[in-house]
Amino acid sequence: MPEYRTALGASSRDAITLLGHDLAEDVMGKVGFGELAFWLATQRRPSTGETRVFEAVLAALADHGFTPTAIVTRLTYLSAPDSVQGALAAGLLGGGSRFLGVTEDCGRFLHAHLPDELPVDDAGWDALALDVVRTQREAKRFVPGLGHHVHKDGDPRTPRLFAVATEEGLYGPHLSLFAAIGRVHPQVLGKTLPLNGAGVCGAALADLGLPLELLRGFALLARTAGLIGQLAEELRHPVGNDIFLSVDLNNRSVEPDPYPTEGI
Amino acid sequence: MPEYRTALGASSRDAITLLGHDLAEDVMGKVGFGELAFWLATQRRPSTGETRVFEAVLAALADHGFTPTAIVTRLTYLSAPDSVQGALAAGLLGGGSRFLGVTEDCGRFLHAHLPDELPVDDAGWDALALDVVRTQREAKRFVPGLGHHVHKDGDPRTPRLFAVATEEGLYGPHLSLFAAIGRVHPQVLGKTLPLNGAGVCGAALADLGLPLELLRGFALLARTAGLIGQLAEELRHPVGNDIFLSVDLNNRSVEPDPYPTEGI
Amino acid sequence: MPEYRTALGASSRDAITLLGHDLAEDVMGKVGFGELAFWLATQRRPSTGETRVFEAVLAALADHGFTPTAIVTRLTYLSAPDSVQGALAAGLLGGGSRFLGVTEDCGRFLHAHLPDELPVDDAGWDALALDVVRTQREAKRFVPGLGHHVHKDGDPRTPRLFAVATEEGLYGPHLSLFAAIGRVHPQVLGKTLPLNGAGVCGAALADLGLPLELLRGFALLARTAGLIGQLAEELRHPVGNDIFLSVDLNNRSVEPDPYPTEGI
């Protein structure tokens, strides 16, 4: 008979433990929710400073208004009000490569470009960043996290997260490389692009030592809180039906356009 | 052209606001994640005490080990490792009427049985509770939140949440009625059942003034953190494939059992 | 060690069976997809006539243009193009009580109102229907499947499905009661409402002897084909980004509206 090991939740007739601690006595009332999420993901309890940076990231990613994920949650609730879990799950399914992906892409990209021996000063980081940006440019690839379609003069989340990480002594190599990319890329690209706030979140999460494979997961956790906010607002000030009708009433029926089969 | 109103996230070229506040300056680094989730759901900022009770609830519901939702997230990741969002969404879809439903059911049930004029002492609550339990018994209906299949002598989360709510001055009518049900039900049912920890969470959330329609949503928020923990553990100490094989290798092919068509 | 029984797919090193038949030799190339779906759901192979009625229902429910489910699939693909399964799953999650629910609600409602001894002629069905409609009216409840917000003079799918079922000798008690409701309800309600096409689908599925608990499932199966069509069209003639922008660019930021806490 196989045996399934876990360090997460466990319960007996009289006790419940979580991560080896008594859930009722040691966790409830003592551990904040951001702190707990960090602890569950890493199986180590974060410091106060780590929790603060982590929660700053979650705040930065929680809600951006009428994103596709928010619209999807509202429309799914309109269509299936019997299932709150379905409305939230549908919204999270939009958390993929395009709208929420930059956090993970940026964290992974920076991690992949850190050398074994890290630079020791800004000049060193700038040299590394210059090399990274040039290589991407030559390969005609974007640098993940560089640029923003709205905040063209700067994403206000970026300097704030740099500041919070600095205050907590958690300004590590990923943030250092990202900052250097911000400084040197005009030399290569011939124009100044902002450092994306979702991208800096990826850098900060990586500096916190969180698993790179799950950086998108933390963006989804933040977004779950945002989608509950969207649902709560939809319950009291609904817009879902107006959105639906704005599409349905403006549909225009056109002739089928057969998918081409000629050649291969 | 329709206009879509929201008090949640909004952004311009230079600024991002959330709930009417500057996201970068006033929220990031200053608002914890549990506090933010509460704020997003109610559009009012909770007090420190409200946040503490809310986060105690989230801790109580975050993870219970190998629940169906946890198994589903692990198996979905095994089958589709390309989509972290799919694995989390699949797990949340199990957050329905049976395994996560007691929180919402209990909160709604208690709310529906609060009279316009509330009792002023324990004797008054006991009389109300006696009436509620008797009515359910006569209708052969269960009292949501009464009983637990494992913690038969008491769910350790229950006294802890009562204590935290009391400490914060947030022991309101829903918790009062639930506690009274705990005291009086043996008189009616002839046996003593524990007050379920997920049920007391529903009572506490209702006393916090959170929307009843979304009580399940908060359980899902807590569970999202738990499922990220499950995924993180699966990445390093996988059991998903063993679970899959334990089922697949023990399948037994049987004859079809045609769905009956006789009668109507 | 538990053992898991199934009559569905099974495979050994050399063979694959499905429902007790050799998949390659007896199913592939010999069984149509609608027929197979019916067979899988009931574990009995349908007749040619049953398959025709079943496929007529699936055609009736496959796609209705820019429904919330279609919009959701397109927006989810826009946001997460890395996951076709996520876009389809998100769309299906809108298949709940409101937009796809009438099929199941109508089938269940009719079934619940069939007497042990069925009427033998139209007069008998009319008397039964009159009683059913009156009872609903007195309880201030709607009759599921009666009425349509667009096809106010008649849903073209309804007479067609009655005709196909009649041609195949599959016009059973559920369709009979639904037709009678169509004839008699003006006597009670004082106005003539159309019989909804999604409702008649529920009646036809129930007459086919399909499990009532899964009537919604068949609507979802039909819709899966429709959503693949929506995705295929989105890939070549995208509208998802226009839909997103039509909402996002017309957002209006308003003051937070705190959820009321006064009273209970």
Next chain:
Amino acid sequence: MPEYRTALGASSRDAITLLGHDLAEDVMGKVGFGELAFWLATQRRPSTGETRVFEAVLAALADHGFTPTAIVTRLTYLSAPDSVQGALAAGLLGGGSRFLGVTEDCGRFLHAHLPDELPVDDAGWDALALDVVRTQREAKRFVPGLGHHVHKDGDPRTPRLFAVATEEGLYGPHLSLFAAIGRVHPQVLGKTLPLNGAGVCGAALADLGLPLELLRGFALLARTAGLIGQLAEELRHPVGNDIFLSVDLNNRSVEPDPYPTEGI
């Protein structure tokens, strides 16, 4: 005001059209479900032969017993029986890169390796295949669709689908290249591997001229029918709770294993 074009479903007060045809008169009762799904995806009506090959593929992929997707649907229904759509959606979310991905991967791989000028005889296809397999081998990459973990001596679906496609005159370049890979790979790999049945499905779908981006979508359509079968069986002969308990009762609580933070 934007306008949203579609050739799929459209309705007016009196009529419903689908792909430019009258839904009630021209589609219901006249178009099978497999045929309709093909038509919706390509906006061209398939021939009888194309429909037969397409439905043979759907049959091949509909159900494979207790796969992760089937287990997930059963467990989600166990946990949230209030939402059939959630159980189906959760199962489909497992239709990703690993368990259902080979169909898409194989179709895309073959397509990417077809030269502008196609071989005209088996010798030509063998030469092409030899080159393809050698290139993969040198790059230490697998050939998608080559090999099967159970059917080591041959997947019975493969010769059957080749035969059906041949009968219908639809044995095109993708199937030709896949067959040639089956013939020549032992020369390169030094061992004989079976051509995977899910892989040959991808080749057949590509030869039907279906969009490569949606090959996974057709596997998901087939699987939707299978998952409804799984749900129908679970309703009458449940195994979900046994699966859950087999995991939960065999859990073993272990010490937390903190995620490493040393190094970067």
